Amino acid sequence: FLGGTVSGLRNFRTDFLEEWPTPGTGPHFDTTMSSNFTGLVGKTVQLVCKVKNLGNRTVSWVRHRDIHLLTVGRYTYTSDQRFEALHSPHTEEWSLKIRYPQRKDSGIYECQISTTPPIGHPVYLTIVEPETIIVGAPDLFVNKGSTINLTCLVRYAPEPPPKMTWSHNAEEINFDSPRGGISLVTEKGPETTSRLMIQRAVPSDSGIYTCLPSNANPSSIRVHVVKEEHPAAMHHGDGSTSYAKSLLLPLSIILTLNIIFV
Known part of the structure; x- marks a missing residue:
């Protein structure tokens, strides 16, 4: 019975605790970064998300309006070629680049870390016309x-x-x-x-x-x-x-x- 308990604790640590990192030590967002971005119609805009202690996790961008996955890591997953994932190696910033933005692109975008369950940080984009x-x-x-x-x-x-x-x-x-x-x-x-x-x-x-x-x-x-x-x-x-x-x-x-x- 004791052996089973030890084995169960080991599995608990492996399957559960590693997925729920101790606050402050696992991957988390730098919430001091601005969450509000304003862009101009037709002029490229970048949404920036800063992640600390990412480890082997990945960062994704999701558009709230239609729950559309736009990017995963440095790869772009949407057929809309106006969107592009940007990240410089060894930095904490993960950006979503939007070319030729339109008023309809205004709204909430979420930067997500691939923990289980994923954790997200919403940013708000407003596209204005001259x-x-x-x-x-x-x-x-x-x-x-x-x-x-x-x-x-x-x-x-x-x-x-x-x-x-x-x-x-x-x-x-x-x-x-x-x-x-x-x-x-x-x-x-x-x-x-x-x-x-x-x-x-x-x-x-x-x-x-x-x-x-x-x-x-x-x-x-x-x-x-x-x-x-x-x-x-x-x-x-x-x-x-x-x-x-x-x-x-x-x-x-x-x-x-x-x-x-x-």
């Missing part, structure tokens, strides 16, 4: 004689736009035109800002203004140059629009009529 915004769109009302001040923002572009062009009613704005008083200031960075200023606005300056970054979609705004403060919408200088004034007069008339007929 976007162009003109502050105050779709409509801006300005007084005749004042300055038209338009601000265009370009976000999530693969790089700052090499060129920023503005057009008025589908014609590129000529800063050397006889009209004068037109200036453009562009500040490039992770978020590129382009400010178009047109001094001494006249009715012919009304129309559709379009900001056209060379590496992102265009954005437009309709500018109305009015002779006096427009009753239905007032420009506040920050691109916001107020409709309160247009409601005051009708409301006062309604209240007066109510008093008369009560």
